[in-house]
Amino acid sequence: MSDQDQPDRDDRTLAGEYTLGLLSAEEAAAFEARMVQDPALRALYAQWAEDFAGLTDDITPQAPPALVWQQIEAGLFDDTRARGSWLRRFTLWGGGLVAAAVLLLAVFLPDLVERGPVPPVDPPYVAQIAAEDGSLVVQAVYDDATGTLFVDREAGGAAPGRALELWLIAGEGAPVSLGVMPQDAQAILAVPDDLRRRVAGAVLAISDEPQGGSPTGAPTGAVLAVGPVQES
Amino acid sequence: MTTRADIENMIMRVAQRDRAAFKALYDATSAKLFGVALRVLNDRAEAEEVLQEIYVKVWHNADRYTVNGLSPMTWLITIARNSAVDRLRKLRRAETPAELEERIADDGAGPEALAIAASERGRLVACFEELAAKHAEAVRRAYLEGETYADLAARFDVPLNTMRTWLRRSLLSLRECLSR
Numbered sequence: 001m002s003d004q005d006q007p008d009r010d011d012r013t014l015a016g017e018y019t020l021g022l023l024s025a026e027e028a029a030a031f032e033a034r035m036v037q038d039p040a041l042r043a044l045y046a047q048w049a050e051d052f053a054g055l056t057d058d059i060t061p062q063a064p065p066a067l068v069w070q071q072i073e074a075g076l077f078d079d080t081r082a083r084g085s086w087l088r089r090f091t092l093w094g095g096g097l098v099a100a101a102v103l104l105l106a107v108f109l110p111d112l113v114e115r116g117p118v119p120p121v122d123p124p125y126v127a128q129i130a131a132e133d134g135s136l137v138v139q140a141v142y143d144d145a146t147g148t149l150f151v152d153r154e155a156g157g158a159a160p161g162r163a164l165e166l167w168l169i170a171g172e173g174a175p176v177s178l179g180v181m182p183q184d185a186q187a188i189l190a191v192p193d194d195l196r197r198r199v200a201g202a203v204l205a206i207s208d209e210p211q212g213g214s215p216t217g218a219p220t221g222a223v224l225a226v227g228p229v230q231e232s
Numbered sequence: 233m234t235t236r237a238d239i240e241n242m243i244m245r246v247a248q249r250d251r252a253a254f255k256a257l258y259d260a261t262s263a264k265l266f267g268v269a270l271r272v273l274n275d276r277a278e279a280e281e282v283l284q285e286i287y288v289k290v291w292h293n294a295d296r297y298t299v300n301g302l303s304p305m306t307w308l309i310t311i312a313r314n315s316a317v318d319r320l321r322k323l324r325r326a327e328t329p330a331e332l333e334e335r336i337a338d339d340g341a342g343p344e345a346l347a348i349a350a351s352e353r354g355r356l357v358a359c360f361e362e363l364a365a366k367h368a369e370a371v372r373r374a375y376l377e378g379e380t381y382a383d384l385a386a387r388f389d390v391p392l393n394t395m396r397t398w399l400r401r402s403l404l405s406l407r408e409c410l411s412r
Contacts, residue, residue: 013400013403016403016406020374021317022399047407048407052375053305059264061264064262064263064280068266068283069255077251171289
């Protein structure tokens with residue numbers, strides 16, 4: 001860290017603060033983006049997570065009521081019952097969960113692209129995915145009800161012969177690709193049903209990749225810009 | 233007795249969408265995670281809802297549990313703690329300044345100190361004991377109560393930057409002690 005006012009700031013304390021949830025959304029996003037590419041930083045985080053989990057050693061286990069399991073099962077597996085209790089499910093699951101990343105496929109909606117993408121009106125979530133020096137700035141708005149992620153590239157773009165790839169980093173998970181950013185400055189990405197709730201509170205990041213996107217499924221180039229998804 | 237290997241094995245099978253393994257994992261771990269959620273939230277109804285969220289996350293993310301190299305129980309406890317803290321902070325955002333004042337004034341330090349003293353993790357206990365009592369308390373409150381720098385500064389009645397410095401130095405001391 002170059003911050004001269006904070007000589008006590010190093011990656012060990014930063015990882016500890018991240019584990020405790022003491023960083024601001026922006027700081028946490030930047031830390032997660034660094035963690036993606038730095039195994040040593042991931043190890044520091046894992047160390048703190050193990051140590052702090054020890055603080056729960058003395059917490060007495062308590063059997064939850066049977067209803068909890070029934071609702072988990074109904075929510076995940078029982079489509080017919082789920083439909084009947086849609087409203088209840090909405091209140092249970094719709095509260096903007098922060099979750100570890102899972103496989104996420106971006107699907108471009110051809111009909112919307114033809115008409116030109118239109119950002120959702122009054123979107124519940126927004127993110128500014130920006131490089132520190134402003135060389136790349138992408139505004140994103142996300143509607144969790146429809147799984148619509150609208151992106152607007154305001155500054156910067158892919159280097160010649162390269163592509164920009166958008167990643168979702170949620171909780172303790174590895175980054176998951178949301179797809180290669182299209183040539184057009186504005187585009188709409190559709191987030192699959194089962195993943196819609198996972199965007200809220202996550203971090204979006206953009207990396208420099210070969211044309212067609214990362215060949216490995218994980219970011220291979222530099223992380224150019226990051227930004228937390230926040231309630232609008 | 234469910235061993236670490238058993239839990240790891242269950243998580244691996246959950247990653248392959250094995251519902252029986254998911255139920256077995258729930259049976260083996262839900263009491264612990266419910267205990268954690270209750271400890272953080274101190275409210276049964278909220279803890280029950282959070283427990284549902286926790287296992288939905290476990291079901292969806294079991295295939296990524298190895299990514300950060302956490303042990304299986306730490307992975308589960310971290311999901312539980314973070315989910316409960318997220319919920320708690322959401323609830324606290326609705327607090328009025330007067331309610332905040334009352335909350336900060338209400339809960340004493342007693343149970344915390346007892347809890348850590350009884351811990352089986354001797355190394356962790358010893359390292360917390362090396363910190364000044366207030367500093368150890370701040371770190372524990374950040375983890376178990378989800379308190380932010382602003383909460384902690386108000387509780388210990390110090391400026392925000394002083395709180396940051398305390399906490400960072402405490403983390404550094406802890407890390408150095410735990411690495412010995």
